Amino acid sequence: MKINENFLKIQNNYLFSDIAKKVSAYKEANPAADIIRLGIGDVTRPLPGVVTEAMKKAVREQESVEGFRGYPPEYGYDFLRSAINRHDFAARGVTLKDDEIFVSDGAKSDCGNIGDIFDQDNLVAVCDPLYPVYVDTNVMAGRSGELVNGRWSNFHYMPCTAENGFLPELPDRKVDLIYLCFPNNPTGMTMTKDELAKWVAYANENDSVILFDAAYEAFITEEDVPHSIFEIEGAKTCAIEFRSFSKTAGFTGARCAYTMIPHELKRGGVELNALWARRQATKFNGVSYITQRGAEAVFTEAGQEQVRENIRYYRRNAQVIARGLKQAGFTVYGGVNSPYIWLKVPDGMTSWEFFDLLLHKMQVVGTPGSGFGAAGEGYFRLTSFGDGAKTEEAVARISAYFQK
Numbered sequence: 001m002k003i004n005e006n007f008l009k010i011q012n013n014y015l016f017s018d019i020a021k022k023v024s025a026y027k028e029a030n031p032a033a034d035i036i037r038l039g040i041g042d043v044t045r046p047l048p049g050v051v052t053e054a055m056k057k058a059v060r061e062q063e064s065v066e067g068f069r070g071y072p073p074e075y076g077y078d079f080l081r082s083a084i085n086r087h088d089f090a091a092r093g094v095t096l097k098d099d100e101i102f103v104s105d106g107a108k109s110d111c112g113n114i115g116d117i118f119d120q121d122n123l124v125a126v127c128d129p130l131y132p133v134y135v136d137t138n139v140m141a142g143r144s145g146e147l148v149n150g151r152w153s154n155f156h157y158m159p160c161t162a163e164n165g166f167l168p169e170l171p172d173r174k175v176d177l178i179y180l181c182f183p184n185n186p187t188g189m190t191m192t193k194d195e196l197a198k199w200v201a202y203a204n205e206n207d208s209v210i211l212f213d214a215a216y217e218a219f220i221t222e223e224d225v226p227h228s229i230f231e232i233e234g235a236k237t238c239a240i241e242f243r244s245f246s247k248t249a250g251f252t253g254a255r256c257a258y259t260m261i262p263h264e265l266k267r268g269g270v271e272l273n274a275l276w277a278r279r280q281a282t283k284f285n286g287v288s289y290i291t292q293r294g295a296e297a298v299f300t301e302a303g304q305e306q307v308r309e310n311i312r313y314y315r316r317n318a319q320v321i322a323r324g325l326k327q328a329g330f331t332v333y334g335g336v337n338s339p340y341i342w343l344k345v346p347d348g349m350t351s352w353e354f355f356d357l358l359l360h361k362m363q364v365v366g367t368p369g370s371g372f373g374a375a376g377e378g379y380f381r382l383t384s385f386g387d388g389a390k391t392e393e394a395v396a397r398i399s400a401y402f403q404k
């Protein structure tokens with residue numbers, strides 16, 4: 001008997017537990033300290049009322065024999081797949097079929113599980129810094145090789161730093177699986193349609209598949225930033241897209257997401273849509289009826305208005321952070337099409353040194369950029385998901401300290 005030893009290779013990402021340890025040690029030494037957390041990647045605004053009303057109604061249906069629902073369809077109820085299609089795609093001029101949309105319990109799960117349908121020998125390309133799920137799930141699957149100086153020998157890394165405008169460069173060799181996340185977590189930066197079109201062309205030429213994480217599309221404000229990779233001509237033969245109700249509509253606890261795989265996307269003569277359908281039917285039992293009715297309500301007029309209000313709330317926080325830090329002399333990125341603000345730490349400091357300074361002198365908690373990858377060193381992430389008044393207070397403290 002042998003375990004999957006790839007699991008042992010995964011470096012425990014101590015990032016968030018290290019942060020928690022440092023914060024609790026500081027709290028113990030300074031019990032009166034009023035600590036403000038701008039490090040969280042979870043939303044704080046409650047679910048929209050129309051969503052919870054739809055959920056309550058769905059719960060009541062379960063009390064009668066006629067209304068009771070057992071196992072949901074593995075790929076999602078038709079009512080939700082078609083609502084997603086109409087609102088997110090048809091309304092933007094993207095033509096998809098309902099059966100190209102797979103409803104799931106999370107973009108995290110789907111980004112991780114999608115590797116099941118690809119051979120172990122594929123060459124994986126990832127941005128640095130990145131959302132750690134892309135790397136860790138491929139390590140588990142045996143695609144990583146060995147860790148050499150903090151990087152996996154079999155991955156193709158694409159650094160995203162101020163020098164290249166936080167945009168990955170096209171690989172100078174043939175890669176097979178390309179993870180792209182725009183608007184990006186952690187940098188908060190985006191790709192224009194022209195930029196993304198280069199990746200679609202590369203993938204079609206090289207037979208690669210782009211795994212496009214669009215979890216933050218609802219935060220886009222600028223015109224030429226694509227909401228979906230399928231807005232780019234040619235993407236249907238080379239891309240899979242992941243979306244989620246988590247950051248858009250406050251579903252981080254309720255759990256609902258969706259993944260798009262066009263029938264045109266084939267490799268080795270086989271539709272990836274069919275492989276994913278096979279995978280989901282075998283390993284996944286669907287999202288509860290109650291949750292899917294709640295998700296459907298997001299697309300009603302009232303649902304859209306309430307979702308926009310929550311996003312406006314976070315956007316205000318993002319503007320407060322970005323503006324305040326710029327005035328305090330920082331170089332600040334992101335925050336325009338994203339809930340994340342990515343800032344350059346003062347010269348001569350590491351990301352962790354800046355973390356300590358913020359905690360000890362300003363009682364503000366953020367996330368060191370180096371925790372998202374080697375190229376994140378020297379940067380720091382703040383999020384706009386917190387309380388509005390506390391966000392303003394945190395920015396006031398940082399400004400007061402650095403304007404001294």
Ligand SMILES: *Cc1c(COP(=O)(O)O)cnc(C)c1O
Nearest residue numbers: 106107108131185215244246257
């Ligand atoms: C939050 C987040 C998701 C969403 O994950 P869910 O599992 O749907 O909650 C996906 N990708 C990135 C980059 C994220 O930050």
